[in-house]
Amino acid sequence: EGNDLDITGNLTLNGVTKPVILDAKLMGQGGDPWGGTRAGFEAQGKIKLKDFNITTDLGPASQEVELIISVEGVQQK
Template sequence: MLKKTLITLAISSALFGGLAQAADYKMDTERTHAFVNIKVNHLGFSFVTGTFRDFDGSFSFDANKPEEAKVQVTLKTASLFTNNAERDKHVLGKDFLNTSKFPEATFVSSKVVPTGTDDKGRMTADVTGDLTLMGTTKPILIKATLIGDGKDPWGGERVGFEGTSSINRQDFAKMMDLGPQSNTVELYFTFEGIRQ
């Protein structure tokens, strides 16, 4: 009886030990293993893509309790790069992002709902949260996928995700009208987090 009890305790410890609390992670922006990208239709002819080069974020995550995950990100809006200096100057100005008045955008999650796995067997979830852009806060939904987790070559522990979402830019501020086909901004995120 004692032996059976000890075996049960050992198994329980192996399965649940250390999993009672989610681990905290810092996004690896210093080594550029994190990206926030956008894609916008240009007048119905093509797409303009860009990336924000200055942002930071953190998150907590426990693979056994993904619904308890939390994430927050702050980015510098003036760091948007679209590979054309004149266009960048225009987009960062008053016609669009007005970065001198609104230098930061933030995202703070409020709810995580696991949705199963993708065709590669990777965990997926719907992440709802508040996006604050140009002084306006709106809820958005991010379709997230766990890319992988484990030890890195430098002795640390990492976990990585990617996610997609879309927003209507006119929901956040009245910007230059380029037609309805240019109102939707597609967002793509991918990042590695280093366990703290």
């Protein structure tokens, strides 16, 4: 919807692969100084560490972590 989309895929962490869904957004797009076209995206989602067999106890706040991924792509000519 609009500039928002879902990215689905598999995440492998600590030797464990699980499906994840990340909320993604087109941050902007346009021309660059070299005559190309670029687009920036950001995706984020949360995972539970125990789902990936990470059992180090760093306190209650560490049981779930947020993934943030920023990507810039250049259109091929």
